Amino acid sequence: MESTIRRIQINTLHLLSNNDCLSEIDPQYMEIKQSFDANLLNKYLFPYELELKESLSTFWNNENFLLQPSFGLSLEQDRELTFNQFKKLMELATKHFGLIDLERNPKKIAVFTQGYRFQNPSVTTLMGVHFSLFGASIVFLGSEEQRKKYTEKVEKLEIIGCFSLTELGHGSNVQSIETIAEYDHDKEEFIINSPTITSQKYFIGGSAKNATHTIIMAQLKVSGKMEGVHAFVARIRNDDGSLVKGVDIRDCGVKMALNGVDNGRIMFKDLHIPRDQLLNRFGGVNKAGIYTSPINPANKRFANTIGALVLGRYIVSIGSVAFNSVGLTTAIRYSFSRKQFQGSDPKFEKQLISYSSHRKRLIPHLANTYATHFSNNYLLDLLSEKEKKEKEIHILASALKAYSSWSTRDCLQECREACGGQGFLSENLIGNFKSETEIYTTFEGDNILLYQQVAKFMLSESRKNPPTDYQQPSNEQKQRTDRNYIRSFDFLLEALNSRLNQTIQYVTEKLSDSVSEGSAIMDAWNDNGTYIVRLGVAYTEKTILDKFIAAVNNYPDENTRNALKLLVSLYVLNIIDRDNWFLKYQFISPQQSESISIQILELCKEIVPYSISLTDALGFDHQRLGPIAGDWISRNKF
Numbered sequence: 001m002e003s004t005i006r007r008i009q010i011n012t013l014h015l016l017s018n019n020d021c022l023s024e025i026d027p028q029y030m031e032i033k034q035s036f037d038a039n040l041l042n043k044y045l046f047p048y049e050l051e052l053k054e055s056l057s058t059f060w061n062n063e064n065f066l067l068q069p070s071f072g073l074s075l076e077q078d079r080e081l082t083f084n085q086f087k088k089l090m091e092l093a094t095k096h097f098g099l100i101d102l103e104r105n106p107k108k109i110a111v112f113t114q115g116y117r118f119q120n121p122s123v124t125t126l127m128g129v130h131f132s133l134f135g136a137s138i139v140f141l142g143s144e145e146q147r148k149k150y151t152e153k154v155e156k157l158e159i160i161g162c163f164s165l166t167e168l169g170h171g172s173n174v175q176s177i178e179t180i181a182e183y184d185h186d187k188e189e190f191i192i193n194s195p196t197i198t199s200q201k202y203f204i205g206g207s208a209k210n211a212t213h214t215i216i217m218a219q220l221k222v223s224g225k226m227e228g229v230h231a232f233v234a235r236i237r238n239d240d241g242s243l244v245k246g247v248d249i250r251d252c253g254v255k256m257a258l259n260g261v262d263n264g265r266i267m268f269k270d271l272h273i274p275r276d277q278l279l280n281r282f283g284g285v286n287k288a289g290i291y292t293s294p295i296n297p298a299n300k301r302f303a304n305t306i307g308a309l310v311l312g313r314y315i316v317s318i319g320s321v322a323f324n325s326v327g328l329t330t331a332i333r334y335s336f337s338r339k340q341f342q343g344s345d346p347k348f349e350k351q352l353i354s355y356s357s358h359r360k361r362l363i364p365h366l367a368n369t370y371a372t373h374f375s376n377n378y379l380l381d382l383l384s385e386k387e388k389k390e391k392e393i394h395i396l397a398s399a400l401k402a403y404s405s406w407s408t409r410d411c412l413q414e415c416r417e418a419c420g421g422q423g424f425l426s427e428n429l430i431g432n433f434k435s436e437t438e439i440y441t442t443f444e445g446d447n448i449l450l451y452q453q454v455a456k457f458m459l460s461e462s463r464k465n466p467p468t469d470y471q472q473p474s475n476e477q478k479q480r481t482d483r484n485y486i487r488s489f490d491f492l493l494e495a496l497n498s499r500l501n502q503t504i505q506y507v508t509e510k511l512s513d514s515v516s517e518g519s520a521i522m523d524a525w526n527d528n529g530t531y532i533v534r535l536g537v538a539y540t541e542k543t544i545l546d547k548f549i550a551a552v553n554n555y556p557d558e559n560t561r562n563a564l565k566l567l568v569s570l571y572v573l574n575i576i577d578r579d580n581w582f583l584k585y586q587f588i589s590p591q592q593s594e595s596i597s598i599q600i601l602e603l604c605k606e607i608v609p610y611s612i613s614l615t616d617a618l619g620f621d622h623q624r625l626g627p628i629a630g631d632w633i634s635r636n637k638f
């Protein structure tokens with residue numbers, strides 16, 4: 001017994017190297033399994049642009065200015081710090097990649113986004129606005145000539161860009177924005193106007209203080225005919241910082257977070273811009289004053305225009321995984337080193353991680369984070385292909401943005417609470433990141449609307465390839481409650497597949513019933529919104545599972561692969577446990593439901609011994625995170 005205890009202590013200390021708070025380990029806590037090489041797993045998780053990754057990592061380790069946090073600053077100080085950090089970050093970024101890499105080599109941008117050990121998320125948001133919205137509009141919506149004209153200026157910050165799409169009156173429904181760009185053939189100019197109060201551009205990141213230029217999304221009117229929403233490049237500030245004639249900007253003021261980003265609201269009054277500043281990849285006005293477009297009708301053009309900006313959603317998704325990684329690395333490490341209350345042995349206080357309720361709060365989020373990461377990698381491969389599969393990219397990016405941002409909202413909340421009062425201290429980062437990333441659920445497309453788009457795609461695909469009819473598993477299958485069956489990939493895949501196929505049929509029937517009862521199609525759609533969102537979620541979770549299993553099965557080392565397999569099982573069993581579909585449609589029996597709840601607890605317990613290596617592999621050095629991720633007692637010395 002004594003040697004077992006010693007082995008447990010040694011192994012646990014090995015797992016938690018650099019953490020002096022762990023000199024006493026509760027021997028009752030659990031059997032510690034052999035750990036694995038987190039570096040190898042890290043290389044598997046992030047297999048691309050290794051040289052860039054290495055050089056960035058050296059840079060971050062020696063960079064203090066960029067790591068300076070913004071919490072506790074006044075609004076003005078926060079904005080100033082954020083803007084200066086943004087400039088420094090851009091300077092570094094453009095040593096390694098340019099705007100054109102948004103199209104040609106998004107892996108470089110992914111490595112950069114994943115690697116930036118941000119203490120101040122406003123910086124990445126500001127860079128996102130300048131580079132991945134303003135810059136991306138030029139790359140993806142502009143002609144070759146327009147790319148040449150602006151690229152270098154954007155990269156060198158001779159232009160500071162923002163992106164004006166949302167209006168006071170229209171956020172999610174951007175196809176109905178009111179800003180008008182009317183073509184004046186005599187002067188070869190567009191005249192931009194905000195005709196109503198509700199047409200003012202709203203929440204425009206970077207516009208209140210610093211942006212010199214903006215992309216204006218506006219309804220194009222040529223010779224009296226409306227041609228739909230188009231993108232224009234416009235100067236909004238002169239070199240001396242004053243506003244250009246025809247542009248009025250007010251500050252949106254203090255927000256619940258992300259205050260380093262200066263969001264503004266903009267009105268246009270007869271702003272004149274030359275003809276060649278309409279980004280004309282999907283439609284433009286020629287010298288003769290005639291509008292031409294390779295894509296008709298206007299709503300298809302609009303879908304292409306918005307679809308071209310999909311990279312922003314992908315960046316939200318990789319950002320979400322990175323923030324989860326910071327939260328989980330911190331909270332899981334803290335739960336090993338933090339002890340509260342004795343167990344049966346009065347000599348020892350128990351580590352938080354030894355409480356089953358504590359494990360259940362954190363470990364499922366680790367499973368979700370890994371699951372999302374592998375899908376992000378798959379999407380990155382799609383984005384990096386020369387011939388892009390536009391539709392698949394669009395749907396997957398929308399699905400992952402919605403899934404990952406909600407998952408981050410929940411994960412960071414749980415991590416914050418799991419660290420008790422320490423989670424509330426800004427220096428431990430989790431609480432701050434929680435507020436700063438909460439808006440990920442809304443910008444770059446509100447999640448509800450994104451899941452609706454995903455569902456719409458599924459419904460139209462199902463008309464071409466109808467799903468198989470849902471069949472309950474046999475009675476014999478439903479009697480199986482053993483762990484091998486419940487955790488098996490066959491069972492897990494069948495579960496998410498069946499739910500998806502049945503939900504497609506269910507929603508299809510609901511919509512057609514509403515229409516037969518006399519509803520217009522749009523009314524039928526809106527009346528069934530809850531089911532439609534469920535379909536979006538069912539598709540997303542099933543797709544994530546497919547990519548997760550593929551990645552895990554390919555992992556070369558068996559020990560690590562087995563640990564990853566536990567995460568796969570936990571990812572799905574947690575979904576089954578939360579969604580009443582599986583019992584309602586008798587995919588599982590009540591006995592299996594009970595067994596699933598037990599297996600979730602068992603899996604959390606089995607994963608814990610791997611959990612430090614699993615979080616280390618996500619790439620955030622705990623010594624550079626908040627004090628509670630390391631030796632918090634000595635960090636609190638007087």
Ligand SMILES: Cc1cc2nc3c(=O)[nH]c(=O)nc-3n(C[C@H](O)[C@H](O)[C@H](O)COP(=O)(O)OP(=O)(O)OC[C@H]3O[C@@H](n4cnc5c(N)ncnc54)[C@H](O)[C@@H]3O)c2cc1C
Binds near residue numbers: 165170258439442443
């Ligand atoms: C910090 C911040 C930065 C931003 N930066 C920019 C920027 O740089 N440029 C820019 O153009 N915009 C920016 N935005 C705006 C952002 O993109 C919008 O807030 C977002 O698109 C949602 O629009 P909305 O706020 O008008 O919400 P609304 O569209 O009014 O939605 C409100 C609620 O209604 C629900 N809802 C809406 N329609 C439906 C429906 N059909 N069915 C069911 N539910 C529905 C939504 O789910 C949501 O919960 C920013 C916003 C913030 C807060």
